[in-house]
Amino acid sequence: MKGRPVELNDAAVAGAGRNIRLRLANSKFRIYIPVLSASVALLILGQILSPGFASASNIGNLLATAVVLAIASFGQTLVVISGQEGIDLSIGAMMSMGALIGVQVSDQSSLGLWGAVLLLIGTGALVGLIHAVCIQFLRIPPLVMTLGMATVVDGFALAYTKGLPSGTAPKLLTAIGIGHVGPIRTLLLFGIAMVVIGEFVLRRTRYGRNLYLAGSNRMAAALSGIHVNVVVFVTYVIAGIAGTLGGLVMLGFVGTAQLGMGDGYTLLSIAAVVIGGTALAGGEGTFLGSALGAVVLTILTSVLLAVGMQEGVRELIQGAILLLVLAIYSRAPKLRQ
Amino acid sequence: MNTRFSLKRFQALPSLLLVLLFVVIDAFLIPHFLSDAYASSFFTSYTPLILLTIAETVVLIGGGIDISIGSIVSLVNVTWVTLGGAGWGFWSSLVVSLLAGLAIGVLNGAVVAWLRVSPLLVTLATSSIAGGLALWIMPYPGGSASANLVTWYQATFAGIPAPLLFVVIAYLLWLGWALTPWGLRLFAMGNHMHKTYVSGVPVASIQFATYVFSALVAGIAAIAVTANTGAGDPTIGATYTLYAIAAAVIGGVSLNGGVGTAAGAIFGSIFLGLAFSTVYAANMPSFYQDLTSGAIVLCGIIFASLTKLRRRRQFA
Amino acid sequence: MKRMKRSMAALASVSLAGVLVLAGCGGIAGNSGTAGNGGTGNTDTGEGAAKVNSQVPVLKYTPKKKSGFIIGFSNGYFGNTWRAQYVDDAQQEANKFIKAGIVKKFIVQNTNGVPAQIAAVQSLINQGVDALIINPASSSALAPVVAKAVKQGILVVIDDDPATYPNTINVTGDNYNFWKIQAAWIANQLHGKGNIVWITGLAGNSADEIRQQAATDVLKHYPGIKTLAKVPGGWNETQAQNAMSTLLAAYKNIDGVLEQDVMAQGVINAYVANKRPLPIMTGDYTFAFLREWKQKYPNLRTMTVPYAPGVAANGVGVTVRLLQGYKLKPSALSPNPLDPSLRNTILSPPPYVVTKTAQPNAPWMKGLDPRTKAIGLDEALKLGKGKPDSASLDAYWTDKQLDALFYPKK
Structure with missing residues (x-):
């Protein structure tokens, strides 16, 4: 229950780094096959139910829409990899706050967009820091901590804007959100860049390697000289910043800021991370997987929307599919092993 | 393990202190706070939360988590009201609706225990299944529950609010488990799943049982909700789940499993109720209400964790 | 072995999705009759009045x-x-x-x-x-x-x-006339002929049901107007944008969009992202939209009725x-x-009907409460002077x- 015993548990700590690299290479493409085939099958299904669904332009739109969810899954992925039941239920609230503060500051004050960006980095880092302190030192479970923080963040955004945020998205953000570079949506390029940079950080930097080690076995990581606290702090701070800045991108996509506009992304981001092959027990996972998970979920939602299905049935189907996916390929090994 | 069991009776202490603190605050802040009428209105509102916190506590003790309880409440509520509207009897419709809720619990338990999938995700999926079913059965609020039930629920008997009957039932159900050897096995499993398995305890069955138990108690909570609202509403349970988890943690439950009591659950949820009542009564500008109640809940969580930390340091 | 198992799993889940989607469609088609009947019983404000x-x-x-x-x-x-x-x-x-x-x-x-x-x-x-x-x-x-x-x-x-x-006494916004005016406007702009899509509110919400009933009542007098699809936008700009994008991919011949409340921005974003010319569409009553209409899309054929x-x-x-x-x-x-x-x-x-210039004698103004005033865009903007963008045109x-x-x- 507490953690799926990963191969690393038994591995000698010294050999662990090599072990990880091996596993990544081995699983590089294998783990993406289910998500990719599911995406293709859903596109075909969509095309049958609503002709034009699988046209190039609509696929571009679907991918661009998926980028917003992928951004929400970015911080979530890191937090989940960090292990010890790491999960972030404040992502949606952080994104809402990012959009609300972003629009208010960049449009209504002299700070402008870049001032807003700095301010949001500060706010995101602060919230991440509080998370990390409470989780690492007060031993509050991440689920409860981030959940409690979500209500505070939402409450703060409400108090800050007095419920009536003002301003429209800065041009640069709308250019990212709905603009094109040549025939391709800018948002899509943005998403690809994000995944590439994220994967580089995970695989090629010391932080990334330490994160995987700390995620699979905190004790072993600590014994091998990794500052586990530092890794966890950095992770939650990055997640916080990713949340508020993700709110800015969402603002560009939507155009205006509304209270609670990001709330729906919290649970979806967890689903995207898991569908993308990241184990909730920590210690494994990739950004690319989460991004693909976001793509599957976005296509699924759009297919269900395209056939104009009643909300209850839509929810029922989403739940049933998630359960099925989990039951088939997210199982922990048997206890007797 | 021995240390923990001897401390068991004190686990509810921090939440009890929080409750007492807010009773004192509210006694000054809210007129007629210490009256029968206030107690009655308080328990009509917060009995469902108390029950759901007990349900959540049992699952958490077993090392799992159940975020489908709110949707189970919605499902039982709309099924009961819809069947009642279709001419079914009070008891027959109630039994069928409770079974519908139990079915979700069985699904949760089976997938978590025997397919070994992360309980957070399983119950996330089933909460969308149960919530979707509820919306399908009753797309928008309507119908009406038995008027006798509604009247009874708001009554007091010798100064005791009727809803407390539900709390007593849930507490007895809990004792029926905790005081038998199965209670010991539940705590042992929550503390160390693998060791318990090795010592021959059927851990999968116990895990399964925790989810069925929580669905059953959530079903009883749905009776209280229906009595309180007198109608069907497909989204009525949605907001309860996360509060129940927060209340359980404030009540001293450990999300790592193996630690917790029903008494703590009761105090934790009463604390949340009192905190919300305080915000309602304080008459502050509306933009700050959410921030304040959120901050109080977060402080409650931190306070409960701080006191737990001192006990647990030795294990770290 | 394991690889195969996973691909099988993906295939199985997708085919399940397919089956469920189709089953769902059947269910909806089967249900819509009864739901519609129930709906009219509940929401037919016009005729119900006589029996009271x-x-x-x-x-x-x-x-x-x-x-x-x-x-x-x-x-x-x-x-x-x-x-x-x-x-x-x-x-x-x-x-x-x-x-x-x-x-x-x-x-x-x-x-x-x-x-x-x-x-x-x-x-x-x-x-x-x-x-x-x-x-x-x-x-x-x-x-x-x-x-x-x-x-x-x-x-x-x-x-x-x-x-x-x-x-109890209810004081409530007139949802029926709110969308009736907009449906009548779009029918008029299309000269009674063309294809439209509806972006509706939250499925199952009673206000949404009443509004849809109103639009249905209006459009049944215009057999030349074909409703291609009705998709819930959930009164949420992101969802509306997704819905509109999907519709744009599915239909190449949309002449008009019947939209409500705060979803106009989502509809516009979907059109811009798809590089398609903006359609005849009903608009949104926040000042953000009204200001954008004035400054960015002065030729957009739109109107709005504030709720x-x-x-x-x-x-x-x-x-x-x-x-x-x-x-x-x-x-x-x-x-x-x-x-x-x-x-x-x-x-x-509804306090106002906002068109580019005030049109108090237009066909869609007929039979309305005298408290509903036709005003032009500039007057609406004047009412919003100093108000934040997210504020609604109010009265x-x-x-x-x-x-x-x-x-x-x-």
């Missing part, structure tokens, strides 16, 4: 004092800008009465969800209010707590979202007059939108318009 027995007293309330009232205001959902403005409007109107010494205390409580609202209303009752103004989170589930308040002699006014609680948050102020005005013992004229009351046999509702007609009744609902006091 106006002799039934809707409100038994005995005033107890002349001034110094305590009013509790319970808002059952808080989390979007419309509601924030709504609560603010209530507070502004109440402040006028507080200044005049008529109201002693105005207690606002915002909650999310039914359970929290029941607790909040309980708490207001315990604080000894003379009247409750409730914007209900559910049209049915507050019945016991409302009954308890009424039993204690508290005046209960249901504001904004309608509900059928006995012994004004000022209905909160109207509710406060009605409540204070009832507390003071004024009696409502029967002509002020309409059938309840959820239950036409209950004549307990004061409808708040509420003057004292004179409020007094007109009541018999003069003897």
Whole structure:
């Protein structure tokens, strides 16, 4: 229950780094096959139910829409990899706050967009820091901590804007959100860049390697000289910043800021991370997987929307599919092993 | 393990202190706070939360988590009201609706225990299944529950609010488990799943049982909700789940499993109720209400964790 | 082995999705007949009025004092800008009465969800209010707590979202005319011929049902207008944008978009992202949209009808007059939108119909309440001077318009 015993548990700590690299290479493409085939099958299904669904332009739109969810899954992925039941239920609230503060500051004050960006980095880092302190030192479970923080963040955004945020998205953000570079949506390029940079950080930097080690076995990581606290702090701070800045991108996509506009992304981001092959027990996972998970979920939602299905049935189907996916390929090994 | 069991009776202490603190605050802040009428209105509102916190506590003790309880409440509520509207009897419709809720619990338990999938995700999926079913059965609020039930629920008997009957039932159900050897096995499993398995305890069955138990108690909570609202509403349970988890943690439950009591659950949820009542009564500008109640809940969580930390340091 | 298992799993889950989707379609098609019938029974405001027995007293309330009232205001959902403005409007109107010494205390409580609202209303009752103004989170589930308040002699006014609680007065926005005007406008702009799509609100929400009924009633007189699809946008810009993108991919021949509330930005974004020329579309009543219309898309063929948050102020005005013992004229009351046999509702007609230039004599203005004024875009923008972008074009009744609902006091 507490953690799926990963191969690393038994591995000698010294050999662990090599072990990880091996596993990544081995699983590089294998783990993406289910998500990719599911995406293709859903596109075909969509095309049958609503002709034009699988046209190039609509696929571009679907991918661009998926980028917003992928951004929400970015911080979530890191937090989940960090292990010890790491999960972030404040992502949606952080994104809402990012959009609300972003629009208010960049449009209504002299700070402008870049001032807003700095301010949001500060706010995101602060919230991440509080998370990390409470989780690492007060031993509050991440689920409860981030959940409690979500209500505070939402409450703060409400108090800050007095419920009536003002301003429209800065041009640069709308250019990212709905603009094109040549025939391709800018948002899509943005998403690809994000995944590439994220994967580089995970695989090629010391932080990334330490994160995987700390995620699979905190004790072993600590014994091998990794500052586990530092890794966890950095992770939650990055997640916080990713949340508020993700709110800015969402603002560009939507155009205006509304209270609670990001709330729906919290649970979806967890689903995207898991569908993308990241184990909730920590210690494994990739950004690319989460991004693909976001793509599957976005296509699924759009297919269900395209056939104009009643909300209850839509929810029922989403739940049933998630359960099925989990039951088939997210199982922990048997206890007797 | 021995240390923990001897401390068991004190686990509810921090939440009890929080409750007492807010009773004192509210006694000054809210007129007629210490009256029968206030107690009655308080328990009509917060009995469902108390029950759901007990349900959540049992699952958490077993090392799992159940975020489908709110949707189970919605499902039982709309099924009961819809069947009642279709001419079914009070008891027959109630039994069928409770079974519908139990079915979700069985699904949760089976997938978590025997397919070994992360309980957070399983119950996330089933909460969308149960919530979707509820919306399908009753797309928008309507119908009406038995008027006798509604009247009874708001009554007091010798100064005791009727809803407390539900709390007593849930507490007895809990004792029926905790005081038998199965209670010991539940705590042992929550503390160390693998060791318990090795010592021959059927851990999968116990895990399964925790989810069925929580669905059953959530079903009883749905009776209280229906009595309180007198109608069907497909989204009525949605907001309860996360509060129940927060209340359980404030009540001293450990999300790592193996630690917790029903008494703590009761105090934790009463604390949340009192905190919300305080915000309602304080008459502050509306933009700050959410921030304040959120901050109080977060402080409650931190306070409960701080006191737990001192006990647990030795294990770290 | 393992690889195969996973691909099989993916295939299995997708085929399950397919089966479920198809089954769902069948289910919907099968159900829609009954749901539609039920819907008309509930929402047919026009014809239901004739059957109503106006002799039934809707409100038994005995005033107890002349001034110094305590009013509790319970808002059952808080989390979007419309509601924030709504609560603010209530507070502004109440402040006028507080200044005049008529109201002693105005207690606002915002909650999310039914359970929290029941607790909040309980708490207001315990604080000894003379009247409750409730914007209900559910049209049915507050019945016991409302009954308890009424039993204690508290005046209960249901504001904004309608509900059928006995012994209460509803003050609610006129959802039927809100979308009727917009549907009539789009039919007129298309000269009775063309293909449209609907972006509707939240599936299952009663306001959304009433609006859809209104559009259906209008469009059945225009056989040349074909509705290609109706997709719920959930009153959410992101969802509306996704929905519109999907529709644009599915249909190449959309001439008009019938949209409601705050989703116009989503529709526009979808068109811009797809590099398609903007259609004839109904618009949004936030100043963000009105300003964008003026500055960025001056040639966009659009219009808007505000669903004004000022209905909160109207509710406060009605409540204070009832507390003071004024009696409502029967002509002020309409059938309840959820239950036409209950004549307990004061409808708040849309205050404005905004077109590029004011068109008071246009066909879509026919038969409307005289309080609905046709104004031009520039006038609407003038009304919003100094208001934040997310604010809605707003209006509420003057004292004179409020007094007109009541018999003069003897």
